[in-house]
Amino acid sequence: MPEPRDYQTEAIVIKKTKLGEADRILTFYTPHFGKLQAVAKGVCRPKSKMAGHLELLTYSHVSLARGRNLDTVTGSQTIDGFLAIKNDLWLTSCALYVTELINQFGAERMENFPLFQLLLNTLQQLVPAPNKEIVLRYFEMHLFAEAGFRPQLRECVSCRKTLTPGINFFSLNSGGLLCPDCAQNNPYRYPLSVNAQKVLRLLEDCSFSTANRLKLDAELAEEIKTVLGNYLKYLLERDIKSAHWLDSLKEQIAQAAPPALPRSPDSI
Numbered sequence: 565m566p567e568p569r570d571y572q573t574e575a576i577v578i579k580k581t582k583l584g585e586a587d588r589i590l591t592f593y594t595p596h597f598g599k600l601q602a603v604a605k606g607v608c609r610p611k612s613k614m615a616g617h618l619e620l621l622t623y624s625h626v627s628l629a630r631g632r633n634l635d636t637v638t639g640s641q642t643i644d645g646f647l648a649i650k651n652d653l654w655l656t657s658c659a660l661y662v663t664e665l666i667n668q669f670g671a672e673r674m675e676n677f678p679l680f681q682l683l684l685n686t687l688q689q690l691v692p693a694p695n696k697e698i699v700l701r702y703f704e705m706h707l708f709a710e711a712g713f714r715p716q717l718r719e720c721v722s723c724r725k726t727l728t729p730g731i732n733f734f735s736l737n738s739g740g741l742l743c744p745d746c747a748q749n750n751p752y753r754y755p756l757s758v759n760a761q762k763v764l765r766l767l768e769d770c771s772f773s774t775a776n777r778l779k780l781d782a783e784l785a786e787e788i789k790t791v792l793g794n795y796l797k798y799l800l801e802r803d804i805k806s807a808h809w810l811d812s813l814k815e816q817i818a819q820a821a822p823p824a825l826p827r828s829p830d831s832i
Contacts, residue, residue, distance in 0.1 A: 567630065569629055569630050570627065570628070570629050570630075570638070571627075571628055571630070572625065572626065572627050572628070573592075573594045573595070573596065573597055573625075573626055573628070574594060574595055574623070574624070574625055574626070574643065575592035575593065575594045575600075575623075575624060575625075575626045576592065576593050576594075576621070576622070576623045576624075576663075576680075576683060576684065576687070577590055577591070577592060577618060577619065577620050577621065577622050577624070578591050578592065578593050578599075578620075578621075578663035578664075578666055578667050578683075579591035579620070579663065579667055580620050583603065585608065586605070586606045586607070586608045586609050587603060587604065587605050587606065587607065587608070588603070588604045588607050588608060588618075589601055589602070589603055589604075589634065590602055590603075590604050590618060590637065591667060592626065593663075593666050593667075593670055593679075593680055593683055594680060595675075595677050595680045595681075596675050596677065597673055597675065598670055598671050598672065598673055598674040598675055598676055598679075599666075599667065599670040599671060599672050599673070599674075600635065600672065600673060601634055601635075602626075602628050602634060602635040602636060602637050603631075603634050603635070603636050603637065604618050604636075604637040605636065605637075607637075614637065614639065614640045616642065616645075617640035617641055617642045618637065618640050619645070619650075620660075620663075621646050621649060621650060621656070621659050621660070621663065621687070622642060622644075622645050622646065623642070623643045623644040623645075623646065623684065623687070624640045624641060624642050624643055625640065625641045625643055626639070626640045627639035627640065644688075646659070646687055648691045649687065649690055649691060653813065654696065654813060654814075654817065655690050655691065655696070657806065657809055657810050657813050658690055658696050658699070658700060658810065659687055659690060660806050660809075661700065661804070661806040661807060661809075661810055662683065662686050662687070662700070662703055663683075664804060664805065664806045665703075665704075665707055665796070665804070666679070666683050666707075668800055669707060669711040670711075676710060678710050679707070679710040679711070682703065682706050682707065682710060685772060686699060686702075686703045689772050689776070693772075693776050694776060695776070695778070695779075695780075697785060697789065698775055698776060698778050698780070699772070699775070699776070701763075701767055701775075701788055701789065701792060702767050702770075702772060702775040704792045704796065705764065705767040705768050705792070706767075706768075708795070709768070713739060713795075713799055714768070715734070715739050715740045715741070715764075715768075715795070716739065716740030716741060717740060717741055717761065717764055717765050717768060718741075718765065719741075720732075720741065720742055720743040720746055721735060721738040721739060721740035721741065721742060721746075722735075722738065722742055722743075722746035722750075723743060723745070723746050725743060727741055727743060727761075728743075729758055730744075730758060731744070731755050731756065731757060731758070732744065732747075732755075732756055732761060733747035733750070733753040733754060733755055733756065734753060734754045734756050734791050734795070735747070735750050735752055735753045736752040736753070736754075736794060736795055736798040737750070737752045737798070738750070738752075741756070741761070752798070754790070754791050754794065756787070756791060757784070757787060759784055760784060760787045760788050760791070763778065763780065763784070763788055764788065766778070793807060
């Protein structure tokens with residue numbers, strides 16, 4: 565039986581591409597259709613009734629009509645516009661980093677409800693979370709799991725022995741931790757401190773609320789950010805544009821802020 569021409573879905577707009585003066589190609593991530601693209605005709609005209617419901621980083625209920633090459637958006641109603649994110653440059657940049665990764669890892673027309681839920685939960689958590697970067701690290705760890713690249717963190721990916729406390733090595737090409745013996749002949753590995761290993765294991769298994777209670781010193785936070793960022797680049801085989809913008813913006817914010825008082829690292 566052929567699929568009906570018209571259908572509806574919840575969707576988050578993760579990318580917009582210009583198509584002529586008034587039209588846009590929108591990339592959505594949806595609960596049951598995965599990633600899909602559709603044309604929004606006339607959405608850039610001043611009198612367009614759909615324009616506000618189809619902005620980037622908007623969660624909407626969307627009506628579509630199937631087409632030969634691309635489907636067409638026929639209607640849309642906002643569920644959550646995430647205005648607090650859009651009104652803050654740092655939060656917007658964090659959200660665009662998240663949507664860039666969803667666009668890269670999400671499969672076309674393939675349902676992945678947990679990945680949709682991860683995207684939605686991440687956008688919802690960005691505003692209230694005391695540490696936005698912890699939200700991003702949590703997102704990255706669970707993105708790996710939902711996309712089929714969950715790293716092995718509890719046993720050596722080479723010899724399969726349970727890892728002992730101490731410095732072990734994250735292997736990009738093996739997708740997990742190596743014990744010191746197995747790491748000697750692997751060029752794509754990064755040493756990880758004991759605390760970094762603890763944090764990664766916690767982020768892999770905990771909820772957002774638990775992750776939000778984490779307090780990391782700057783050195784530990786940078787260690788975790790670096791190894792996960794390198795793993796992402798290895799998997800995608802390219803740099804992540806929004807990650808560079810985030811780093812640049814973070815540096816600008818740090819330069820503009822008054823110097824912080826030194827404090828001792830919090831225990832994990």
